[in-house]
Amino acid sequence: MMGHAWVRRGIVAGALLATGALAVVAIGAGNSPAGYRADGTPSGTTPPSVAAASASPGAEATPTASKIATADGAATPAPLTTQAMTPVRVALPPAGTPMSQAIKMIQDQAAIALAANPAVEPHDALGGPPVFPAGFDFGAASPPATAPSECTKARRIVCVDKTTYTATVYESGKPQWAFYVRPGDARGPRYLTGEGYGRITHKSRNHVSSIYGTPMPYAMFISWDASPATGEAFHLSYQFQSEGYYGASHGCMGVGSEAAMKRLWDSSPKGTRIFVYRT
Numbered sequence: 001m002m003g004h005a006w007v008r009r010g011i012v013a014g015a016l017l018a019t020g021a022l023a024v025v026a027i028g029a030g031n032s033p034a035g036y037r038a039d040g041t042p043s044g045t046t047p048p049s050v051a052a053a054s055a056s057p058g059a060e061a062t063p064t065a066s067k068i069a070t071a072d073g074a075a076t077p078a079p080l081t082t083q084a085m086t087p088v089r090v091a092l093p094p095a096g097t098p099m100s101q102a103i104k105m106i107q108d109q110a111a112i113a114l115a116a117n118p119a120v121e122p123h124d125a126l127g128g129p130p131v132f133p134a135g136f137d138f139g140a141a142s143p144p145a146t147a148p149s150e151c152t153k154a155r156r157i158v159c160v161d162k163t164t165y166t167a168t169v170y171e172s173g174k175p176q177w178a179f180y181v182r183p184g185d186a187r188g189p190r191y192l193t194g195e196g197y198g199r200i201t202h203k204s205r206n207h208v209s210s211i212y213g214t215p216m217p218y219a220m221f222i223s224w225d226a227s228p229a230t231g232e233a234f235h236l237s238y239q240f241q242s243e244g245y246y247g248a249s250h251g252c253m254g255v256g257s258e259a260a261m262k263r264l265w266d267s268s269p270k271g272t273r274i275f276v277y278r279t
Contacts (some may be wrong), residue, residue: 008137090126090246093133100164102133103180107165111186113141114248118188123243130244132225136180138241139257143164143175150197150275151175158264158272160253162193163279165245166236168251169264179260182240186248193251194232198224198274207235212250214239217258218265221275236261 058084090109093102113122126208151159154174160167160181168178183193200220207219218233224230237254
């Protein structure tokens with residue numbers, strides 16, 4: 001149930017403000033044709049970068065700080081065109097910020113942008129590469145040092161800590177592996193990802209959202225004990241891959257690593273228990 005297939009707009013230029021860690025991107029007046037990305041590919045298809053990353057089993061294009069639009073020494077953005085431009089700024093987490101805090105800094109800015117203009121996806125206005133903290137890897141999250149008893153006393157369960165944006169698979173009470181997710185909370189109260197106990201009730205390998213028309217590969221739908229009919233799911237998210245954390249789902253737990261999502265799909269039959277919490 002992820003958001004609308006994104007359409008990049010206009011001409012993008014990046015620069016760092018000399019006085020702080022700020023990514024600045026200018027948006028030109030031109031638009032890509034409706035239904036297409038700026039690179040000319042249909043909006044409902046897998047982005048070329050994603051296809052390239054999936055060419056070999058388990059391959060993953062891992063965003064790092066070098067992929068975030070920045071340039072040292074520029075006091076102001078250098079316009080690439082005479083078209084009228086509106087600057088969009090994203091403050092990048094300082095070097096050394098713990099990963100969960102760095103992600104939250106970016107998510108908080110996405111929440112502000114969505115609250116100000118719910119009709120525009122934050123990254124559509126920003127343009128450019130996905131926004132992640134330095135050193136981020138979709139499939140290489142660290143299991144939590146401590147976890148609720150709901151996780152550590154279960155025979156098998158998938159636990160998600162929305163505070164650290166981390167999903168961890170537990171077997172016999174022991175964490176086995178973990179990966180990052182992107183929930184819907186930054187989009188506002190209507191799209192909060194469920195919390196508490198749930199279970200996988202339906203799986204759809206090549207699912208397409210009936211609401212948004214976007215692909216949801218490896219969709220694993222969750223029925224929450226407290227609210228069964230939400231339509232929320234774990235699924236591979238092309239929007240997460242393309243936008244980073246400067247955006248949000250519509251309630252689902254988007255997964256950026258295809259290898260991690262496929263592993264979860266293969267190892268989680270219908271009936272698998274889910275527990276979502278905050279620390």
